[in-house]
Each structure stands twice: as C-alpha cells, then as structure tokens.
Amino acid sequence: MHASLSVASDPRLPIYRQLSDLLRSRIEQGHWAPGSRIPPESELAEQTGAALGTVRRAIEVLVDDGLLTRQQGRGTFVRKADFSNSLFRFFRMTGEDGALLMPQGRILARRLAPLPAAVAERLSLRPGAEGLCLDRLRLVGDKPALLECIWLEAGRFAALAELPLEDFGDLLYPLYERACGAVVARATELLTVGSAGAVTAERLGIAPGAAVVVVDRLAYGYDGRPMEWRRSWGAADKFAYSIEIR
Amino acid sequence: MHASLSVASDPRLPIYRQLSDLLRSRIEQGHWAPGSRIPPESELAEQTGAALGTVRRAIEVLVDDGLLTRQQGRGTFVRKADFSNSLFRFFRMTGEDGALLMPQGRILARRLAPLPAAVAERLSLRPGAEGLCLDRLRLVGDKPALLECIWLEAGRFAALAELPLEDFGDLLYPLYERACGAVVARATELLTVGSAGAVTAERLGIAPGAAVVVVDRLAYGYDGRPMEWRRSWGAADKFAYSIEIR
DNA sequence: GTTCTTTATTCCTCTATAGGACTAGAGGAT
DNA sequence: ATCCTCTAGTCCTATAGAGGAATAAAGAAC
Incomplete structure (x- = not known):
C-alpha cells in the first residue's frame, strides 16, 4: 500500500480500489503507452506492498472498465481501442x-x-x-x-x-x-x-x-x-x- | 466439489466454473425462486467441498451475468428483472x-x-x-x-x-x-x-x-x-x- | 415507548501460499 | 531445416484463515 499508493486516492477506500486508481492514472497520463505491457503482477505487488491477490483484484477493475486486457502467459496490456467495425x-x-x-x-x-x-x-x-x-x-x-x-x-x-x-x-x-x-x-x-x-x-x-x-x-x-x-x-x-x- | 458438482458440467473446467454452472441450473430450474435468497457462501462452500473463495468466484460469474445480486450483511439473491423504465x-x-x-x-x-x-x-x-x-x-x-x-x-x-x-x-x-x-x-x-x-x-x-x-x-x-x-x-x-x- | 447496545449472520477485504496453464524463446535431436 | 524439449516468465486457479462492514433482530436502558 504505502508510498506509491498515497498519491491521490482516498485512503478510506479499499486498497484494491486505491491501487486501481493508481494504475488508471498511470495509463491516463501516458506513463504506460497504449498497447504496451504493464509490469507483472508480482512486481506490482512487491512495489506497492500489497498482496498478489489484491493487485489482481485492482487489475480486474480496469479490465472490466476496458482499460487493460490480460493474456495468460504473456502479460497485462494497455488496451488499444478498436473502432474499425463501428x-x-x-x-x-x-x-x-x-x-x-x-x-x-x-x-x-x-x-x-x-x-x-x-x-x-x-x-x-x-x-x-x-x-x-x-x-x-x-x-x-x-x-x-x-x-x-x-x-x-x-x-x-x-x-x-x-x-x-x-x-x-x-x-x-x-x-x-x-x-x-x-x-x-x-x-x-x-x-x-x-x-x-x-x-x-x-x-x-x-x-x-x-x-x-x-x-x-x-x-x-x-x-x-x-x-x-x-x-x-x-x-x-x-x-x-x-x-x-x- | 464432488457429488453436487458432478451434475452436468465438464469436469475439465475450473471448479468455480462448474460451481457457477450448478448454481445457474438451480436458478433456471426454479429451484431458487426469483427474488429469494440463496444459501450463504459458507454453507455452499461446506456443501460443495469448495473453498469459500472459490464459491465467491462462482457467484461473481452469475452476478456479472445479472442472475444474482449480493447485499452485504443480507445475503445473495436471485435477481428479478426490472423493465419498468425500458x-x-x-x-x-x-x-x-x-x-x-x-x-x-x-x-x-x-x-x-x-x-x-x-x-x-x-x-x-x-x-x-x-x-x-x-x-x-x-x-x-x-x-x-x-x-x-x-x-x-x-x-x-x-x-x-x-x-x-x-x-x-x-x-x-x-x-x-x-x-x-x-x-x-x-x-x-x-x-x-x-x-x-x-x-x-x-x-x-x-x-x-x-x-x-x-x-x-x-x-x-x-x-x-x-x-x-x-x-x-x-x-x-x-x-x-x-x-x-x- | 423509544432509543441504545449487543449479538448473530452474511458478505467484503486482505494476506499468504502452492501449484497449474499458457507463451515465448533457447537449445538440442533428428 | 524441422521438430522436440526444456526453462523462465507470466497469469490463472485454488486453498486457508483473519478481521472488517453492513444488516437485522433481540434485549437492555432510559
């Protein structure tokens, strides 16, 4: 949780929420480019001090929101929107x-x-x-x-x-x-x-x-x-x- | 898992999938009426032999599908569709x-x-x-x-x-x-x-x-x-x- | 009678850990 | 060259357990 999490999120929120807010802001600010891979769950867990399950939960929020996609064995990627068939x-x-x-x-x-x-x-x-x-x-x-x-x-x-x-x-x-x-x-x-x-x-x-x-x-x-x-x-x-x- | 799970689901599927299929069939067959409360997670875990987290995961699938809704402190309910504002x-x-x-x-x-x-x-x-x-x-x-x-x-x-x-x-x-x-x-x-x-x-x-x-x-x-x-x-x-x- | 406290029940959050499944790439066998 | 095997990295599944938060109902205090 600690340092990296205290960025902006309301600390009364669950850790996984604060974490997903953090990841979201990284994406929105272009810290991780669309299409690129974000750090592995284990690394995020270590960096933020949260348990692996908590990190996974945070990522899940963003996957549901359409910002990230996961691929087993490859990694988790910032999603590129596809309007080709709109x-x-x-x-x-x-x-x-x-x-x-x-x-x-x-x-x-x-x-x-x-x-x-x-x-x-x-x-x-x-x-x-x-x-x-x-x-x-x-x-x-x-x-x-x-x-x-x-x-x-x-x-x-x-x-x-x-x-x-x-x-x-x-x-x-x-x-x-x-x-x-x-x-x-x-x-x-x-x-x-x-x-x-x-x-x-x-x-x-x-x-x-x-x-x-x-x-x-x-x-x-x-x-x-x-x-x-x-x-x-x-x-x-x-x-x-x-x-x-x- | 065992007895209750072997109903119909493909056993090669993850346990939480088999479990959600089981719960789904219970709902679809009217075993649990729309609007009624399903047994608590702990009871389902005990009955099926799965861990609590696995049961929660199975329920989550059905919540995402709109078949169930959860209410903290009250229970998990079979959702009644609401078309009143359609x-x-x-x-x-x-x-x-x-x-x-x-x-x-x-x-x-x-x-x-x-x-x-x-x-x-x-x-x-x-x-x-x-x-x-x-x-x-x-x-x-x-x-x-x-x-x-x-x-x-x-x-x-x-x-x-x-x-x-x-x-x-x-x-x-x-x-x-x-x-x-x-x-x-x-x-x-x-x-x-x-x-x-x-x-x-x-x-x-x-x-x-x-x-x-x-x-x-x-x-x-x-x-x-x-x-x-x-x-x-x-x-x-x-x-x-x-x-x-x- | 109303309000507050307590208790039981239920779902929610979080941790820790272990092994499985999938992917990609390196290196060896044919 | 082609195919196979092995390995490392990554996400996926599953377990066990502890404490928190919300709800509802029973009981106590006023």
Whole structure:
C-alpha cells in the first residue's frame, strides 16, 4: 500500500480500489503507452506492498472498465481501442450477396474555421477557438453509406491541415495516431432520427426528406479529455441495432 | 466439489466454473425462486467441498451475468428483472416542463389467433400454434407514446384471455407473474426505422408516412425459453439513445 | 415507548501460499 | 531445416484463515 499508493486516492477506500486508481492514472497520463505491457503482477505487488491477490483484484477493475486486457502467459496490456467495425454497429452494410465489404473513406472537403459554439463546448474548448472541419463520405462497395462531419482542434491536429486529401486513407483514428500522436481511448455516441436535407440526400444517394439516422460521437483520449466530435448521417432503412437487456 | 458438482458440467473446467454452472441450473430450474435468497457462501462452500473463495468466484460469474445480486450483511439473491423504465431507454418521454411522467398502458384489442409463422419461430413454437395477441397503447401524460403488438402462447397465458381489459394495469410483466406465474428474466431488442402506416399513425397521433422507430423485443424466462414477442412503434422524432463504446 | 447496545449472520477485504496453464524463446535431436 | 524439449516468465486457479462492514433482530436502558 504505502508510498506509491498515497498519491491521490482516498485512503478510506479499499486498497484494491486505491491501487486501481493508481494504475488508471498511470495509463491516463501516458506513463504506460497504449498497447504496451504493464509490469507483472508480482512486481506490482512487491512495489506497492500489497498482496498478489489484491493487485489482481485492482487489475480486474480496469479490465472490466476496458482499460487493460490480460493474456495468460504473456502479460497485462494497455488496451488499444478498436473502432474499425463501428460502422457495422448500427448499419447493415453488406453487399448484395451478403458478404461483408471493407468500407472506404473519402474526404470531400476540409477547412479551417472557428468551432461552432455547440461543438466547442463538447470539446471543452473556448467558443470561437480555431477548428479543423472534415466532410467525409464513407462508402461500402462503391455505394455511399455514411456522411460525416468531423471537428477537431486546429492546433493539435495541424498536421491534418497540410496532408494531401488522398493520403487520409480509409480509417481516421490510426491516422490521428500516426500524424498527430492522438490516440482515441473511448467514445460516447448519441443516436437520433432526422430527415435528410438536400445536400445530405444528394451525397448519400437517397431522396430529400427521407429518414436518416444521426449518430453524434464524442471521442476521448487516454487522458480523459474530448478530442474529436463528429456527426454522421446514414439512411434509416439501412439501420439496425440489437441489444440485450435485463 | 464432488457429488453436487458432478451434475452436468465438464469436469475439465475450473471448479468455480462448474460451481457457477450448478448454481445457474438451480436458478433456471426454479429451484431458487426469483427474488429469494440463496444459501450463504459458507454453507455452499461446506456443501460443495469448495473453498469459500472459490464459491465467491462462482457467484461473481452469475452476478456479472445479472442472475444474482449480493447485499452485504443480507445475503445473495436471485435477481428479478426490472423493465419498468425500458420505455425511457430509447425515447425522450418527458412532459413540457421536462418532468418524468409515469407511463400508462391501455389494451386496445385482444384476440386469440394462430401465431404468425415468424412469431411462432421466434417463440420456438410450432407454426400455427394458438396465440394470444394484445394491441396496446402506452401513453405518457395522456399523449400516445408507443404502440405495441404483443404475442403470447395462448395456453400458458390463458388467464389473460379472460381478464377484463381494465384490470391489465400499466405494467404487463408483473401481471404475467401474478396471473400466469411467468417471470421475465431478460430480453433482446432489435431497433430499426420504418414509416408509419395509416392505422399506426392515427393511433400515435402522427402523420401517415412519418418516420417511426420499431423495437422488436423477445423476452425470455429464467428457464431460458422465449416467452413473449412484441413489436413497438414510436415516433422517430422522440427517439434518442446514447451508448458508450471503446 | 423509544432509543441504545449487543449479538448473530452474511458478505467484503486482505494476506499468504502452492501449484497449474499458457507463451515465448533457447537449445538440442533428428 | 524441422521438430522436440526444456526453462523462465507470466497469469490463472485454488486453498486457508483473519478481521472488517453492513444488516437485522433481540434485549437492555432510559
């Protein structure tokens, strides 16, 4: 327990809680990089003075929270978020034959502009701060599937303002990491239903006024701070989402 | 471990897994009723010959699965599912002042009829088996919010075919339990978007052809068998659903 | 009668320890 | 080269036991 544990946690909390808070802060502050292995349980136990079982319990909390993954015989790793299939979470995007198709991403427009007030607030930036806005179309098998409007902080993502549009590739989050050192840890999404405006409809290849599902996403880094805000539109007739409740 | 554990589980599995399988089967077979307390950990440990920590681990599995809840100082209980706020999971249903309102349920129609093939399949019943169908309107503050079409197996829910429509009350699942001894343990839901037909639109008080969110729900009992199928329609402009992803 | 104390029961936290299972890599046998 | 064996490192399973915390109910004190 002692020295290393007294960092910030409430000492009235159980040791395993204090320990998991400690590990969590190490991860959030980038002390352990995403994808890397954290020290073995035995070492953590020795360092912190807690019993092995207590360390395991602390790690379990973070595994349940999705921050760590364990692999027997290999170690415990800081989890890298994987959004590669997030398109398929809500939309049925298969070809005529039912086969899964790799979605493509195409940047339609890019511009620097002051962040809209609502976006700035969600990104925890001051209103009017400079932002980078990307209009993006995602295609599945050459058919438009999703239209996206993405806002980023201009300063942190300056590299993207210069990059040729052809070099953006099909996935943005790996690009953020490569070009700007920004790693997405988690995101929240809000789903609503609306109707397509003229431009949206044209780009998606649907009738103006047709129902669309709108997904607002706020993506956070490992430091817990919001990083990207995006709004996506998809044809409602392609939408399907299943959940388990109890 | 021994005697009591050898029931069905694969003996190559860890003891805590075998134990959780055993407890699960006890619950699913109604050996321990929903809401009731299961024997204390110490007693289970003694009965099964496993160590206390192993029993706790087994119970933990079922707690994570939502079958049990623990209460320090009181005991461990078979969880009763609570669907009372499931309406609010997907729809913003507040009054003009933003206050939450208690939803009402009103049965519009009831009839005995052969189950449609698709419904019979989902309920694991033979096609053409006799079913009980309920058309139900859910209101929030006197305004129509959700239209539901519910299918049940006629035999098991015979009591509902006789009950005066006024006596159904606002919540169905407690009624199933009172009148038919059928307890809902969990459910799966599938969300899609469609447009309102003439009848649906009229009953929901929206324009014909307006977008609606369709929720198909299949509810299961503690024995793991499907019990009720229902399809709900709600105005799409009231729909909002948020999730956390990582 | 109300309030406080005590006690029994139950789940929770933590320690300590031992052996098993899985992975990766080094080194030897064929 | 390929396959096998061995070893070290790591997480996983299981045991035993001590004391803490929350609950509920019985009994004592006022």
